[in-house]
Amino acid sequence: MAYHNQYRPPHYNSAPPDQGFLWNIFQRVDKDRSGAISDTELQQALSNGTWTPFNPVTVRSIISMFDRENKGGVNFNEFAGVWKYITDWQNIFRTYDRDNSGFIDKNELKQALTGFGYRLSDQFYNTLIEKFDRQKRGQVAFDDFIQCCIVLQRLTDVFRRYDTDQDGWIQVSYEQYLSMVFNVV
Amino acid sequence: MNYQGYGAPPAAGGYPGGFPGQQQDPLYGYFTAIAGQDGQISAEELQACLTQANFSGGYRPFNLETCRLMISMLDRDMSYSMGFNEFKELWAVLNGWKQHFMSIDRDMSGTVDPQEMNQAISSMGYRLSPQAMNSIIKRYSSQGKITFDDYVACCVKLRSLTDVFRKRDQAQQGMATFQYDDFIHCTMSI
Numbered sequence: 001m002a003y004h005n006q007y008r009p010p011h012y013n014s015a016p017p018d019q020g021f022l023w024n025i026f027q028r029v030d031k032d033r034s035g036a037i038s039d040t041e042l043q044q045a046l047s048n049g050t051w052t053p054f055n056p057v058t059v060r061s062i063i064s065m066f067d068r069e070n071k072g073g074v075n076f077n078e079f080a081g082v083w084k085y086i087t088d089w090q091n092i093f094r095t096y097d098r099d100n101s102g103f104i105d106k107n108e109l110k111q112a113l114t115g116f117g118y119r120l121s122d123q124f125y126n127t128l129i130e131k132f133d134r135q136k137r138g139q140v141a142f143d144d145f146i147q148c149c150i151v152l153q154r155l156t157d158v159f160r161r162y163d164t165d166q167d168g169w170i171q172v173s174y175e176q177y178l179s180m181v182f183n184v185v
Numbered sequence: 186m187n188y189q190g191y192g193a194p195p196a197a198g199g200y201p202g203g204f205p206g207q208q209q210d211p212l213y214g215y216f217t218a219i220a221g222q223d224g225q226i227s228a229e230e231l232q233a234c235l236t237q238a239n240f241s242g243g244y245r246p247f248n249l250e251t252c253r254l255m256i257s258m259l260d261r262d263m264s265y266s267m268g269f270n271e272f273k274e275l276w277a278v279l280n281g282w283k284q285h286f287m288s289i290d291r292d293m294s295g296t297v298d299p300q301e302m303n304q305a306i307s308s309m310g311y312r313l314s315p316q317a318m319n320s321i322i323k324r325y326s327s328q329g330k331i332t333f334d335d336y337v338a339c340c341v342k343l344r345s346l347t348d349v350f351r352k353r354d355q356a357q358q359g360m361a362t363f364q365y366d367d368f369i370h371c372t373m374s375i
Contacts, residue, residue: 119366123263127374130265131253136229152369159368168365177350177361179317181372182342183324 017083026079036073037082039063046086048143049102050135055143061150062086089146103139112145118152154184212238212276216269225266228253234272240279244295244333251338255279257375258345282340285309286333296330305336311343345375 029045030037037045039059046054062085066078074082096112097104104112106125113120120128132148133140140148158180162170172180215238219230226234228249236246247255259271267275285308287293289301297305299322306318313321321343325335349371353361363371 118369121370124370124374126265127263131257131373151373155369155372156365159363159365163365169362170368171360171362174347174350174354174359174361175313175317178313178343178346179320181346182317182321185342185346185372185375 017080022080022083023076025083026076029079034073036071036075037063037079038073042074042082046143048141050141052135055134055147058143058147058150061147090142093142093145101139103135103137103141104145105139109140109145109148113149113152116149151184155181158184210273212273213269216272220269225264225268226256226272227266228256231256231267231272235279240276240283241333243293247334247337251334251341254338254341254345254375258341258348278344279337282337283333286336290333296332297336298330299326302326302331302336302339306339306343309340309343342375346372349375 026037027033029041031041031044032038039056042063043054043056043059046059048054062082063072063074065085066074066081068078092112093104096108096115098108098111099105106129109128110120110122110125113125128148129138129140132144132151134144135141159170160166162172162176162180215234216226217224219234219237220226229252232247232249232252235241235252241247255275256265256267259267259275285305286297289297289305302322302325303318306313306321321339322331325331325339327335331339350361352371353363
């Protein structure tokens with residue numbers, strides 16, 4: 001079943017950053033010196049290549065992925081994970097933004113998602129762009145690209161949990177379906 | 186299996202070029218003012234249209250994502266835009282939901298609390314477990330309150346997802362089968 005293997009972004013073997021280097025960044029981002037980086041602080045530190053704020057939904061997703069204590073922010077140890085996660089996405093984005101426009105257009109998005117192992121129809125890419133492109137340019141900026149991939153991954157994860165015999169098919173009740181997907185899409 | 190929550194039936198639209206009385210329909214005025222030549226409106230235009238027609242009344246205008254969800258709910262030809270017939274259908278459905286919300290928002294604050302939201306959803310006919318209901322409500326509450334916009338977004342999503350499910354529940358037993366690629370396509374399309 002194709003979806004088992006490659007829907008996560010390819011692992012970039014970037015060497016782990018120097019602790020001192022990371023600590024410098026952490027301090028600069030943690031503006032109120034609380035010892036934890038909040039959603040707002042992370043949002044302010046990230047750029048999506050336009051002059052508009054980074055997608056707050058994406059910021060929330062990233063923080064919650066690494067916030068092990070449910071405190072609504074990340075401490076220095078957790079921040080190392082955040083930093084690597086974002087750097088990996090930057091590398092992927094640059095790889096697929098073949099014309100270096102700073103945006104991923106429909107064809108580039110197709111290459112990226114097909115590369116991750118998804119089999120999606122041509123029409124569906126139009127739907128994805130319509131749904132995720134907050135800049136309304138018909139192409140996705142860095143933050144919206146991440147958001148799109150996160151949603152695809154989450155749906156895949158929830159599908160896998162129900163596909164106990166791993167044959168790529170599930171049978172669910174109406175209520176199970178709503179519970180599975182309502183908060184993901 | 187009884188699927189609920191649909192509000193008013195779709196508007197009649199069988200006549201070429203519209204339906205009798207369309208020209209006099211005040212909604213048609215709002216719609217064409219914004220739609221222009223192609224007779225279709227985008228999510229941004231829908232937002233403008235609803236604001237101008239003062240749909241929300243005392244409540245704040247809908248945000249863009251909610252409007253996008255509304256277009257998607259009725260977008261049968263995958264054009265990501267809405268024609269006048271769909272707009273009329275949407276208007277009727279929205280009004281139903283608005284009346285419902287207003288009957289619960291007795292202090293006219295523009296928000297309802299989770300209990301009231303729970304009531305509102307159940308009384309639309311959706312039968313969901315407490316856990317499912319809680320996670321849906323949690324998604325839409327800010328500071329323990331749910332705004333009119335969030336309530337509408339929730340209703341639209343419930344209706345869209347129910348439509349997706351129904352198409353795959355041929356036997357109408359409340360069970361549906363999904364293949365993975367199809368699951369991704371249809372669920373992400375709302």
